[in-house]
Every structure is written in structure tokens, then in C-alpha cells.
Amino acid sequence: MTYIFDGSLPGLLTAVFEWFERKPGKVVLQSLAVFQPEAFAESFTIVTDAVKSDRVWAGLQKRMKKDWLRKFYCSYLSELPEAFNHLFEFTLYIFQSQNGAENNYGNEHVIALAKFAKSVEREKHRMEAFIRFQETGDGMFYAGVDPDFNVLPLISNHFKNRYADQQWIIYDLKRKYGLHYNLNTVEEITISFDKNVNKANPAAILMDEKEELYSVLWKDYFKSTNIVARKNTKLHIQHVPKRYWKYLTEKQLS
Amino acid sequence: MSDRIREKLSILADAAKYDVSCSSSGSNRKNDNKGLGDGHSSGICHTYTEDGRCVSLLKILLTNHCIYDCLFCVSRKSNDIKRAAFTVDEVVDLTMNFYRRNYIEGLFLSSGIFKNADFTMERLLLVCKKLRLEQRYNGYIHLKTIPGASEELIREAGLYADRMSINLEMPTEAGLKLLAPEKNHEDVIKPLDFVNKQMIQLTEEKKLIKHTPKFVPAGQSTQMVIGATPESDKDIMYTANAFYKNFALKRVYYSGYVPISNDNRMPILGTQPPLLRENRLYQTDWLMRFYGFKVQEILNDANPNLDVDIDPKLSWAIRNMQHFPIDINTADYKMILRIPGIGVMSAQKIVQARKFGKLRIDQLKKIGVAYNRAKHFIVCVDTPYQIKDYQGTQIKAFIMADSQSKYLKTPSNQMLLF
Numbered sequence: 001m002t003y004i005f006d007g008s009l010p011g012l013l014t015a016v017f018e019w020f021e022r023k024p025g026k027v028v029l030q031s032l033a034v035f036q037p038e039a040f041a042e043s044f045t046i047v048t049d050a051v052k053s054d055r056v057w058a059g060l061q062k063r064m065k066k067d068w069l070r071k072f073y074c075s076y077l078s079e080l081p082e083a084f085n086h087l088f089e090f091t092l093y094i095f096q097s098q099n100g101a102e103n104n105y106g107n108e109h110v111i112a113l114a115k116f117a118k119s120v121e122r123e124k125h126r127m128e129a130f131i132r133f134q135e136t137g138d139g140m141f142y143a144g145v146d147p148d149f150n151v152l153p154l155i156s157n158h159f160k161n162r163y164a165d166q167q168w169i170i171y172d173l174k175r176k177y178g179l180h181y182n183l184n185t186v187e188e189i190t191i192s193f194d195k196n197v198n199k200a201n202p203a204a205i206l207m208d209e210k211e212e213l214y215s216v217l218w219k220d221y222f223k224s225t226n227i228v229a230r231k232n233t234k235l236h237i238q239h240v241p242k243r244y245w246k247y248l249t250e251k252q253l254s
Numbered sequence: 255m256s257d258r259i260r261e262k263l264s265i266l267a268d269a270a271k272y273d274v275s276c277s278s279s280g281s282n283r284k285n286d287n288k289g290l291g292d293g294h295s296s297g298i299c300h301t302y303t304e305d306g307r308c309v310s311l312l313k314i315l316l317t318n319h320c321i322y323d324c325l326f327c328v329s330r331k332s333n334d335i336k337r338a339a340f341t342v343d344e345v346v347d348l349t350m351n352f353y354r355r356n357y358i359e360g361l362f363l364s365s366g367i368f369k370n371a372d373f374t375m376e377r378l379l380l381v382c383k384k385l386r387l388e389q390r391y392n393g394y395i396h397l398k399t400i401p402g403a404s405e406e407l408i409r410e411a412g413l414y415a416d417r418m419s420i421n422l423e424m425p426t427e428a429g430l431k432l433l434a435p436e437k438n439h440e441d442v443i444k445p446l447d448f449v450n451k452q453m454i455q456l457t458e459e460k461k462l463i464k465h466t467p468k469f470v471p472a473g474q475s476t477q478m479v480i481g482a483t484p485e486s487d488k489d490i491m492y493t494a495n496a497f498y499k500n501f502a503l504k505r506v507y508y509s510g511y512v513p514i515s516n517d518n519r520m521p522i523l524g525t526q527p528p529l530l531r532e533n534r535l536y537q538t539d540w541l542m543r544f545y546g547f548k549v550q551e552i553l554n555d556a557n558p559n560l561d562v563d564i565d566p567k568l569s570w571a572i573r574n575m576q577h578f579p580i581d582i583n584t585a586d587y588k589m590i591l592r593i594p595g596i597g598v599m600s601a602q603k604i605v606q607a608r609k610f611g612k613l614r615i616d617q618l619k620k621i622g623v624a625y626n627r628a629k630h631f632i633v634c635v636d637t638p639y640q641i642k643d644y645q646g647t648q649i650k651a652f653i654m655a656d657s658q659s660k661y662l663k664t665p666s667n668q669m670l671l672f
Binding site for chain 2: 105106107108111125129132133135143158161162164165166210213217220221223225226227228230232234235238240249
């Protein structure tokens with residue numbers, strides 16, 4: 001039996017509700033985006049229902065501490081097809097066990113969630129580290145990114161607290177939405193880019209005149225602080241994987 | 255104007271780079287005045303240099319003019335290099351603008367000593383005050399305490415800095431005297447002790463008064479240069495241990511000496527920095543701080559230096575086979591931490607998971623245990639029965655045979671014959 005849901009978190013939680021309504025035995029959860037109908041397999045399409053999903057979420061909140069609710073949410077943000085199914089099975093397991101069952105690291109779904117969450121938290125941390133703002137002529141600090149996982153919801157508070165006195169935009173070019181901080185609140189935005197705009201580095205003419213100077217100074221600093229006698233390229237790439245270089249001011253040729 | 259500032263930055267970043275500390279962790283400073291910057295308790299490394307070291311802070315000297323002539327230092331008086339000095343405003347401007355672009359986590363400010371200690375310390379303090387009071391900057395500040403500066407200046411600096419540090423430079427007094435006759439460890443100990451006492455006093459006051467000012471919230475650290483003088487690993491780690499104990503330091507850094515001088519008292523130019531030794535010292539440091547090892551267990555008169563071919567945890571285990579094998583399903587957390595191949599995270603998961611049933615090999619592997627290493631030291635439910643008890647040296651040979659250390663290009667199993 002395959003349950004098909006719309007890919008949303010409420011959809012996933014509704015699926016859990018429906019399973020307990022029907023108790024159909026072993027079920028595989030798949031999102032509509034990746035579902036491929038098979039000739040002899042049964043499937044059931046979940047209709048996302050806020051009331052049902054809220055009840056499941058409230059149940060999880062009662063059973064698990066905050067750290068595990070966060071692991072659950074992070075695993076969901078990974079957007080990986082196999083993560084959805086593990087989340088589904090994990091939730092069934094939690095509701096069918098005594099309190100504290102989330103600490104059973106011998107259980108395959110517990111360990112799977114711990115791993116998904118770890119990857120997503122690492123990507124979140126990398127965004128906090130590798131995002132580079134460029135100041136535009138009107139004083140807006142802009143950064144375009146395309147993270148492996150959908151981590152913008154996780155980094156919003158970090159940037160809001162840190163850059164409280166400057167307007168900024170962080171734009172996820174892969175998922176086509178961004179965050180805009182307007183000196184008070186953070187809001188979700190979408191931008192329709194002009195075809196000719198380099199989105200990672202939107203037209204140098206828009207930049208503040210000092211932007212060039214600080215990016216050059218930063219590159220100078222990056223060069224000067226290196227100790228040539230200790231060169232270790234393998235370690236360097238391990239810490240800063242090449243797919244992130246396109247964000248990094250210090251990695252652009254001047 | 256931009257050429258001049260570029261040149262200054264290059265000179266003064268180059269001169270500061272031998273200080274290895276770049277951590278931005280441990281501060282709880284919050285952005286509560288709607289200014290710029292907010293502490294991140296575990297710190298953030300914003301990039302890594304090509305030598306693989308983290309870049310978290312803008313690490314610069316205020317100036318590389320110095321009245322001292324310490325042999326191990328690039329900025330020594332007698333060294334023929336370009337000199338430069340930042341103005342206070344230049345440092346403030348660089349810090350603010352780098353921070354705004356998310357290049358850095360904060361400022362690491364040090365300086366050569368010009369005129370005298372107090373004059374230098376006053377300038378450093380001025381930078382901190384401008385950032386905090388005029389610019390409403392709440393990012394990280396790591397400030398060097400200048401040995402010999404007055405207690406009033408040091409106390410005031412502590413109100414604005416997140417971390418303060420003074421470098422021991424050489425692990426022993428004798429080593430320091432050899433290369434820097436004008437310096438001694440006492441000059442380092444005095445301010446470290448003073449700041450530590452202030453921190454303790456403030457913690458005491460906090461119990462009585464709700465709002466006490468922040469004072470060096472990320473604590474103090476120090477650094478020793480390794481391999482410039484002939485100390486043993488035991489000398490180095492015993493000194494580190496004493497400083498951790500006596501001054502509640504957050505970190506001791508070990509910096510492999512990079513040859514910068516032709517003086518015959520030190521390794522000659524072109525000698526490789528002792529990277530492997532540095533790595534082993536850090537491993538020992540971690541074992542002391544996070545794994546419950548006493549320094550005397552790892553280094554003592556019988557073993558004054560760390561093994562080169564294997565890490566200190568494995569080395570301890572092999573010397574103490576009487577504790578093994580350890581039963582994963584019953585042993586204390588403290589003992590599980592001592593098993594080679596099991597780290598803090600795995601140990602915690604094991605202790606949690608075994609409440610739900612006895613653990614098997616495949617579960618240990620999934621939890622993240624380096625099983626090929628750990629298997630020689632543990633038993634769990636489905637450990638295969640083994641008739642023969644292997645000696646420590648044999649186990650070492652097994653592990654070495656299937657490990658691929660980047661430091662050991664040629665297999666060295668044969669060494670065991672000697």
C-alpha cells in the first residue's frame with residue numbers, strides 16, 4: 001500500500017492520522033512529485049487536512065522534547081523522498097511506544113532521523129558561515145544562495161538578530177523564494193529577475209561604490225592570513241567544499 | 255587611499271597569522287540594542303585558508319612596530335621587514351564593514367608593543383570602546399592582554415572584550431629565556447590570574463545582584479609554540495594542564511613553529527613545521543578536556559613523548575589492556591568513552607540506546623562507532639567468540655595494517671620487530 005501526499009508537512013502528518021483511522025498495515029509514504037503508479041500496487045491519496053495534522057503535531061509535542069521536534073522538522077526540510085517515509089514510520093513508532101522512545105538509537109527510523117537532521121543542521125550552519133552579502137546602491141544587503149536543503153526557515157532568526165540595523169535579502173535561487181528583513185520583521189518574498197541578471201552577483205552597476213573596496217580588502221586579507229609552509233589543500237576543500245565557492249567573495253578571481 | 259589601506263592590511267594580517275587562535279565561541283553577548291552583531295555560542299568559521307585553518311575573526315595587529323626582540327617572532331625589533339600601523343578608526347571601519355557582509359564573526363586584535371605596555375593597551379582599549387559604544391557593535395572581540403599593562407586598563411578592557419588571551423610563547427621558562435631573554439612566564443601569569451580572579455568575583459556577585467556587567471564572557475586562552483625549543487611532549491602538556499587548572503582557561507593552543515629566522519638556536523629556515531606533533535598534542539588536549547583522562551595517564555616518565563604512528567587514545571588503550579574488553583551493554587559511560595573508535599556522541603547514543611535492549615554490532619556501526627578499531631576492545635551481544643587473547647602490540651599491528659593515516663605513506667608494520 002502506498003500513501004501519496006502533497007509534499008507538505010501538514011500533508012505528512014495527515015497521512016499519519018489516516019493510517020491510525022484505517023490501520024492498513026505496512027504502508028510506504030511518497031510525495032506526489034516522485035510517485036510512479038505501479039500496475040498491481042494499491043495507493044491512496046491523502047487529502048491534507050489542518051485539523052487532522054494539528055492533532056498529530058500536538059500528539060508529537062506531548063511525547064517528545066523540543067530537541068526531537070526540531071530533528072523532526074529538520075528531517076522534513078531535507079526534502080529527500082526517503083526522509084518522508086522515515087518520518088512517517090518514525091511517527092507511527094512514537095505513537096505506538098512508551099514515552100522516551102525517540103532515544104532508542106537502535107531503531108532504524110530514530111537513527112535515520114538523527115542523520116537527516118544532522119545533514120540539514122550542517123547545511124544551515126554552512127549558510128550562516130558562507131553567505132556573503134553585497135551592499136547595493138540603496139543600502140540593501142543582498143545574498144543569493146542555492147542550499148542543498150530548504151534551510152531558509154532555519155536561518156531566518158539568526159540573521160534577523162545579527163543584522164538588526166541593516167536591510168537584507170537572502171534569496172534561495174533553487175527554490176525561488178527569499179527572506180527580506182525590513183528593519184522590523186522578516187518576510188518571505190519572491191523576485192522576478194530580469195533575464196540578463198546574474199542572480200548570484202546582480203549587476204555590478206547596482207552596487208554601492210564601497211562594495212568593490214571591501215571585497216578587495218577581504219580577498220587581500222584571505223591571502224595574507226594563509227601560511228604557505230602549512231599548505232593543506234585536502235583539508236581546505238574538506239572544510240569548504242567546492243560547490244560553495246561560488247558564494248564566497250574570497251574565492252572569486254579579482 | 256585604498257592602496258595604502260590595502261598595504262597596511264596585508265602587512266598587519268601577515269604579522270598576526272602566527273597566532274593560531276581563531277575561535278569565536280563561548281560568548282553569550284546578545285544584540286539587545288538593535289545594533290550590529292549577535293553572539294553565536296558555538297562560534298562560526300566563515301571560511302578556511304588554503305592551509306586548512308579556520309577564519310572566523312579578522313585577525314590583525316594594530317601595529318607591527320615592537321620594542322622587543324623575541325627570536326621566534328616575525329615582528330621582532332631586529333627583523334628587517336616593512337612596518338605599518340592602523341589608526342583606531344581604520345580598524346573600526348574594517349571590522350564593521352567585514353561584519354556587515356558576513357565575512358567574519360568578529361575582531362581578533364593584537365599588537366606589537368610600541369612605547370610601553372600601557373600606551374599599547376590604551377590603544378587596543380580605544381578600538382573596543384569605539385566599536386561597542388559608538389557603533390553599537392555586539393560581535394565577537396578577542397583582545398590580547400599586553401603583559402605589563404596596568405590592572406585598571408586590563409579590567410576596563412574586560413568589560414568590552416569577549417575573550418582575552420596572553421601567549422606563554424614557550425612551554426617552559428627555560429625555553430623562553432633562551433629565545434626571549436627580556437620575557438618571563440611571570441609576566442603572563444600575573445594578568446591571567448588577575449582576569450581570572452575578576453571573573454570569579456563577578457560570578458559571585460551575580461548570585462546577589464541581578465545585573466552585573468559582562469566581563470570576558472568567553473574566558474581566557476593562551477598559546478605555546480611547539481618545536482622551536484627542545485621540550486618533551488610531557489613538558490608541554492603538563493604546563494597546559496597546570497594552566498587549565500590554575501586559571502580556568504578555555505583553551506590552550508599549540509602552534510607548530512614555522513621557521514622565520516636563521517638564528518642557530520632554532521630550526522633552520524625551510525624546516526617543515528611539526529604538523530603531526532601538533533595534531534597529537536591537540537588530541538591529548540581533547541582527551542583531557544572531554545574524555546576524562548588525566549594528563550599523567552597519557553604522558554609520564556616512562557612515556558615522555560606521544561606516539562607518532564598512533565593517536566594517544568589508542569596508545570593508552572594498548573598500554574592498558576587489563577581494562578579491556580569492555581562490555582558495551584553494561585559498562586560505565588566513563589569507560590565507554592575510553593574505547594578507541596568511540597567518540598563522545600557515539601558514547602552518549604550507546605548509553606541511551608541500550609536502555610531499550612542489548613546492542614548488536616550492526617547497531618553500533620549505524621550509531622557511528624568506528625567498528626574496525628573498536629572491535630578489539632569491546633564485547634556486545636553478537637561478538638564472535640574468540641579463543642585467543644591478543645597482546646596490545648598485536649592489536650596495534652592489526653589496526654595499523656588497515657588504517658590509512660595521511661602521515662604514514664609507507665606501511666610501518668615492520669617497525670614492531672625492533
